[in-house]
Amino acid sequence: MAIEIQKLTVEQYFVLEAESEIKHEYIDGEIFPMTGGTLNHDQITMNITLNLGLQLMGSDCRLHTSHMRVGVSPTRYLYPDLSAVCGEAETDHGTTTLLNPVVVVEVTSPSSIERDRVRKLELYGAMPSIQGYLILDQERVFALWYTRSESGWPSRQFSDLSDEIAPEPLGCTLRLADVYRSVNPGA
Numbered sequence: 001m002a003i004e005i006q007k008l009t010v011e012q013y014f015v016l017e018a019e020s021e022i023k024h025e026y027i028d029g030e031i032f033p034m035t036g037g038t039l040n041h042d043q044i045t046m047n048i049t050l051n052l053g054l055q056l057m058g059s060d061c062r063l064h065t066s067h068m069r070v071g072v073s074p075t076r077y078l079y080p081d082l083s084a085v086c087g088e089a090e091t092d093h094g095t096t097t098l099l100n101p102v103v104v105v106e107v108t109s110p111s112s113i114e115r116d117r118v119r120k121l122e123l124y125g126a127m128p129s130i131q132g133y134l135i136l137d138q139e140r141v142f143a144l145w146y147t148r149s150e151s152g153w154p155s156r157q158f159s160d161l162s163d164e165i166a167p168e169p170l171g172c173t174l175r176l177a178d179v180y181r182s183v184n185p186g187a
Helices: 010-019 039-056 113-125
Strands: 024-027 030-033 061-065 069-073 076-078 082-086 103-108 132-137 143-147 155-158
Touching: 010 024, 039 061, 039 082, 039 103, 069 113, 076 113, 103 113, 113 132
Parallel strands: 103 132
Antiparallel strands: 024 030, 024 076, 061 082, 069 076, 082 103, 132 143, 143 155
């Protein structure tokens, strides 16, 4: 016997988000609860936020945490772990939905790794403002950096603590040693 999944309208989703104690991503009527993170997830997110934040001081680029929702289309809303805007931030639904990030960052968990690497790449790729997508693994030292090009989304892999990522258009560098500082991969 098939179970019918009830889909929410965008308006119902925004009501749910306003009343809910947890965040939900919304894709074409379906909602996905955002579960709590692990110690590694939190440490990686803090490390990258601090590192990029210091480098971006004095520039016209700013970072936003996972509290800022990103509207990738009128029927798709995601909460990346980190997003960056250069220039004036464009928002919708008050000031809770960011419409023009240039870089988004996701720290994977075992339950989200496929969605982050496949589905979210497609979703973020449909948003013209996004020029780079960084995926960081919390289980091991591993990063995927996707950049927008005329031919698609070529990626580079990084897995050595001495590796450096240059997240354009932010004009800074990220050392994996800094990203994974105080992280216990495999824990």
